[in-house]
Amino acid sequence: MRGALMTLAVMSVGMAALWMGTEGGRVLTAEGARRLAVSLDPRPLPDVPLQDQRGEALRFSDYQGQPLLVEFIYTRCATICQSLGESFAQIQERLPVGKGAKLLSISFDPRDQTADLLDYAERNGARESLWRIARPSKDADLRTLLRTFEVTVIADEFGGFEHNAAILVVDKDGRLVEIVDHQPVDKALEALWTRS
Amino acid sequence: MDAILNPPARRSLSPALLAAGALYVALAVPPVRYGLESTLIGHMMVQIPFLAVCGALVGSKFSHRIGPYAIPLLLVAVFASTFWMIPRWLDAAISDPVWELAKFLTIPALVGAPLGASWSRLSSVARGFVWANGISMIWFLGWLYVAAPQRICNNYLLNQQVDFGYTAYVVGVALVLYWVGRCLFGDWRHEGNISNVP
Secondary structure (H helix, E strand, O other), X not given: OHHHHHHHHHHHHHHHHHHHHOOOOOOOOHHHHHHHHHHHOOEEOOOOOEEEOOOOEEOHHHHOOOXXXXXXXXXXXXXXXXXXXXXXXXXXXXXXXXXXXXXXXXXXXXXXXXXXHHHHHHHOOOOOOOEEEEEEOOHHHHHHHHHHHOOOEEEOOOOOEEEOOOEEEEOOOOEEEEEEOOOOHHHHHHHHHHHO | OHXXXXXXXXXXXXXXXXXXXXXXXXXXXXXXXXXXXXXXXXXXXXXXXXXXXXXXXXHHHHHHHOXXXXXXXXXXXXXXXXXXXXXXXXXHHHHOHHHHHHHHHHHHHHHHHHHHHHHOOOOHHHHHHHHHHHHHHHHHHHHHHHHOOOOOOOOOOHHHHHHHHHHHHHHHHHHHHHHHHHHHHOOHHHHOOOOOOO
């Protein structure tokens, strides 16, 4: 009898622990947890100073009143970042008229300088009025960005990086409200319509 | 008189406990820890099982004291090991020192020790159940990691994920061979007598 009662107790506690550990059965991965957390609880962006591909200063607050799509990239990327650039290039042509939506690519690679960002912009056909490529000027600011957006960067085996690449949707009030896959681009466009 | 007829049990440091301690320290030192955690195979197939072994070595010293609680203890091990198989928490152990500590504490204490303590008190039916479910879980994990179209863990590369999946298949097969081998050729006469009837 004692064994049976203890079994019951363990099952209750164990299932509760697994329930909490999966956000109610909804999330198994860190990326899933990030996306769920953001969509349930939009978060304000850190006011870190950035520098764009022309060397001009910019901040997230410059985009106040406009929805913004953000991507974290690095310019030396040969593979997935190419497709990240392609995604933004496609979205650039299909931005909803009248919403004033903008695109912002942020490099997390400290080696990327202004010239690298400009090269990236030109390679991907970025139109400066719509899509800017930026970098944080200080390492501490980079860490703040990576922490707020929950971007995890690891080294890949080819001298580059692997990271949880996605499109980060920021609403008109400057809050991160949703995170979507960068392909198909319809997801990001839809998020622009519905969440911003 | 009583002290002569029933001398208190000699409390000496058994080799098993020393081995557990040495293994734990070896797993915890930074070079080994980072080395194992740098690949999914090292993390999930080596570090975590050996952390459980540390706990099991200690737990087995207490199997005579667990009373009717063998099954609940087994369930503790099942739930705790399931928790650490969730990719999110594997990632958390790498990204967050708090979770790393939690892993180093809970895997020996909640996976290894309960398993070690309860194993000798489980009936062969219960043991068979654990083997069969454990092996199928490992195969399922292997399939999941091989078949997943994208990275499951933020801290590991896609090819590491796939390598782990295939390794899990192989380990599953090895365990099946071991288990079946023991069933067919092992000393079944003694195993069948160990039961936990309340």
